[in-house]
Amino acid sequence: MKKAFWKEAVVYQIYPRSFMDSNGDGIGDLKGIISRLDYLQQLGVDVVWLSPVYKSPNDDNGYDISDYEDIMDEFGTLQDWEELLEGLHTRGIKLMMDLVINHSSDEHAWFVESRSSKDNPYRDYYIWRPGGPDGKRPNNWSSIFSGPAWELDETTGEYYLHLFSRKQPDLNWENPQLREALYKMITFWLDKGVDGLRMDVINLISKTPGLPSSGDAELGGGGEYYMNGPRVHEFLHEMNQKVLSKYDVMTVGETPGASVEDAILYTGEDREELQMVFQFEHMDVDSGPSGKWEVTPWTLHQLRGILHKWQVGLAEQGWNSLYLNNHDQPRMVSRFGNDGEYRVISAKMLATLLHTLKGTPYIYQGEEIGMTNVKFPVLEYYQDIETLNMYREKVTEGGADHETILNAIYAKGRDNARTPMQWDGSTNAGFTTGTPWLRLNPNYSEINVEQAVADPDSVFHYYRKLIALRKENPIMVYGEYKLLLPEHDNIYAYTRTLDDEQWLVLLNFSDVAQSVDLPKELAAVKELVIGNYGEASSDRSVLRPYEAGVYRLGK
CATH class of the missing domain: 3.90.400.10 (Oligo-1,6-glucosidase; Domain 2)
Known part of the structure; x- marks a missing residue:
């Protein structure tokens, strides 16, 4: 396994519209981000991934691009962007831009x-x-x-x-002139000093010739004819050869519907395509047969089984991206932890998971202070196009029960991740002096950056410790992963091993104490590396509610 900066990095995702507003129009912007760079430096992250800031009519919050080489007016100017890049680089932080090239805006x-x-x-x-x-x-x-x-x-x-909104027509990658135009645009940004590219739904760019219908229904899915299509690897290899290989650049592809076998093809080091992918299998762990809006209970057996499969599958070739939430997913502490009594403890437990598995950890803004899902009382407060389209289709046109669908939105709606960043307890959480584009989560008076930075036992400072540990301990990056206790209903346990060093990770995914029966050879614990209760329990055979412990083993 070759060493690389992108394997060792910790990435922080910024959703610009919701991060920080500098001019009082209620919309986050580039100058707002610039004003918070010292916060990111204090956290200790290595890379900032910026969701799209290009010119856009905003049908899908910037993922519908009308000019790839200019900045959205609401966010600022190209000069502001250059100032942001310089501010990041001055602090030793790299910049990853979002690359949306499966589709453009219909106003392009x-x-x-x-x-x-x-x-x-x-x-x-x-x-x-x-x-x-x-x-x-x-x-x-x-x-x-x-x-x-x-x-x-x-x-x-x-x-x-248009695989997405009608204002997002799909680009025709079969056309070599189109591909050359896109490569020229990518070169424009890399020449400006961009350090990385996150590629939006990149595995949808090749469609099956003839575009056959999917089944006999009037409206079928079609995914089997455009996900991981016949020429996708050819196109990505060409892009790598013509552009990416000429720069020291970090690449991650968003690949819905990709299997472990697909990911090996996308990320194998000898294939010269991408470095890692975002897979979605664990993001579907609580989805029913009809999709994400059919919210079903998940079990640790299911979640652990998926994560384990990817850890083992990409152990020798390829590389994992580690995440539990992003701008399209609900807040991880509400979904996989406990956002009530154990919010702080369970947020730290989930952070321990993400930073001790093998792969590159991605932090989504607000995750590091334990931000939670929101429950807006009326539909009119929601802004997300996917949510509103779904509600219209299911309730207005389909006659489904309003309360049932509203509860699904509470659990899975994308606006959960998009409520503005909670900086302090003042009006609008310090995000804006104006009216925020999307309402804030009302809990900002208790959950905010100012409170978290001031409290040495906060989620924020726990993240700082995890990130610092990663920089000091190559075992967290390159150590071999091995699963323990595969049948346990509530504990995810594994070891990481590098040369003669071995760490043990124990994670309790429940709100009650759990007994742990470890093999004798793992009983010799030298020290607690990090734990979310602050101190090691005298009895390691029992894990407290949502407890996380990382132990260095040895005689």
């Missing part, structure tokens, strides 16, 4: 040209098809954001494909 100049006529030079930059008999759509694929994945454009009388 390429699409404006593409839709203007069938013989326009940009027509083939997107995926156009004539309708079938009786004006039927080209196939029965459904959009990931609900409804059909095809939109009829009246100018030319043809349909264009």
